[in-house]
Amino acid sequence: MSSDTDGRPAVAQTSGAGPARRPPGVRLPAVVQTLLFARYRHRLFPLLRRRYGDVFTLRLTAPTRHLVILAGQEDIRTVFAGPVEVLHAGEGNAIMGPALGDHSVLLTDEHEHRRARRLLTPAFTGTALRGYQDMVVELTRAEVERWPEGQAFAAHRRMRALTLEVILQVVFGVTDRARLAALRPLVRGLADIGPVTLLGLPYPALRRVGPWRRYVSCQRRVDRLLYAEIADRRRAADLHSRTDVLSRLLQAAQNEPGGGFTDPELRDQLITLLLAGHETTATALAWALHELARRPEQLRKAQRAADEGDDAHLTAVAKEALRLKPVVHEVARQLTEPLTVGGYRLPAGATVMPAIGLVQSDPAHHEDPDSFRPERFLDEQPPANTWIPFGGGARRCLGAGFALLEATVALRETLVRYDVRPERPEPEAQRAHHVTLVPGRGARVVVTRRV
Numbered sequence: 001m002s003s004d005t006d007g008r009p010a011v012a013q014t015s016g017a018g019p020a021r022r023p024p025g026v027r028l029p030a031v032v033q034t035l036l037f038a039r040y041r042h043r044l045f046p047l048l049r050r051r052y053g054d055v056f057t058l059r060l061t062a063p064t065r066h067l068v069i070l071a072g073q074e075d076i077r078t079v080f081a082g083p084v085e086v087l088h089a090g091e092g093n094a095i096m097g098p099a100l101g102d103h104s105v106l107l108t109d110e111h112e113h114r115r116a117r118r119l120l121t122p123a124f125t126g127t128a129l130r131g132y133q134d135m136v137v138e139l140t141r142a143e144v145e146r147w148p149e150g151q152a153f154a155a156h157r158r159m160r161a162l163t164l165e166v167i168l169q170v171v172f173g174v175t176d177r178a179r180l181a182a183l184r185p186l187v188r189g190l191a192d193i194g195p196v197t198l199l200g201l202p203y204p205a206l207r208r209v210g211p212w213r214r215y216v217s218c219q220r221r222v223d224r225l226l227y228a229e230i231a232d233r234r235r236a237a238d239l240h241s242r243t244d245v246l247s248r249l250l251q252a253a254q255n256e257p258g259g260g261f262t263d264p265e266l267r268d269q270l271i272t273l274l275l276a277g278h279e280t281t282a283t284a285l286a287w288a289l290h291e292l293a294r295r296p297e298q299l300r301k302a303q304r305a306a307d308e309g310d311d312a313h314l315t316a317v318a319k320e321a322l323r324l325k326p327v328v329h330e331v332a333r334q335l336t337e338p339l340t341v342g343g344y345r346l347p348a349g350a351t352v353m354p355a356i357g358l359v360q361s362d363p364a365h366h367e368d369p370d371s372f373r374p375e376r377f378l379d380e381q382p383p384a385n386t387w388i389p390f391g392g393g394a395r396r397c398l399g400a401g402f403a404l405l406e407a408t409v410a411l412r413e414t415l416v417r418y419d420v421r422p423e424r425p426e427p428e429a430q431r432a433h434h435v436t437l438v439p440g441r442g443a444r445v446v447v448t449r450r451v
Helices: 030-052 073-081 094-100 110-124 126-144 155-171 177-191 195-200 210-235 245-253 263-293 296-308 311-324 400-415
Strands: 055-060 065-070 333-335 339-341 344-346 351-354 418-422 430-433 436-439 444-449
Touching (some): 030 055, 030 065, 065 073, 094 195, 094 263, 110 126, 110 245, 110 263, 126 155, 126 245, 126 400, 155 177, 155 245, 155 263, 155 400, 155 436, 177 263, 210 245, 210 263, 263 296, 263 400, 263 418, 263 436, 296 311, 311 400
Parallel strands (some): 065 351
Antiparallel strands (some): 333 351, 418 444, 430 436
């Protein structure tokens, strides 16, 4: 797709472009393609791109879906700028429905999505983010002071503990010690959902046995605690002085002409913030420490930035970690009618997937893409639609600013205290963990107190 002559983004064609056809793809059985996609997509996609180019097809089972993978900047822009009535992200994310809930902002489209996004936005403005910072700092300091010095540990596990606490106290706003103690293991259980459990949840028979039964039981127990928290918050005399995300959502609802979220809607949005914001931020932070530990010069620059309060440099470190090791490898949009993209006329029902991992590693957009260079986010910003860890267009992640705030604070509080080195000289590989890619060994590092 090309730009209009006046510089406006290209608009996806939705009619009058001939018969529907799909891009090329492998001829392996759908079940094999499904397994390869679930476990090895970060390795599979580069191979298929080298063979087929910037547009190629995969065919999945359960249910049968045709995925059209897009690696070209212009094709990605076409999808992100295209009509939301044609490009349904909610349907594209439908696999997450049993885990998130029907009202999740990630699963809704058109009017319902616009309403949810409008109600959520006040909790993620610049003013709101500044109100969360002190609590994030306090929680981060408490976490990093517990780290074992002089012995290897998995940075990913410790960062997950931190981001979980941020979710519970800064997002959910839970302050009751007994409720916090009850929620911690249950919320951790929800966040640890595996691909087999996720794929089986839609089937009622499976929900009565094995891991699916345990997951549904965990959901119900979390729901009871969350609904109790929501009820307490609605009655709270100090609601307007509280600055957590849940309280801000309730405050904003009082000025909403059509009313705010119902309790079930609030529950689904809170679970979405948990599952979308817990693993992703923790993984980005683990990769950042993994990369800094292997690059003494970059580590010294980041430590100097932490000492001097240079948050711009620390944010650049987080952004570069998200570029080099994207936590989510692709995003999905399901077509409600035929669409021309990448030179192909795609049929209604096809799922188009801008490939985050491919465009962010493309040397045409990122010089020396395999190197960890945070400076690339300081000197100038990457071209549009070539750094997309939070998606793009009308569906760009609402929590992007919160995630970068959390990452910047965590890096600052870690690096003012510690030197960091890797447990082993060889770097860790990415490993698929449900819908995310995580460090294969947990980003194992050794920290020692700075002198």
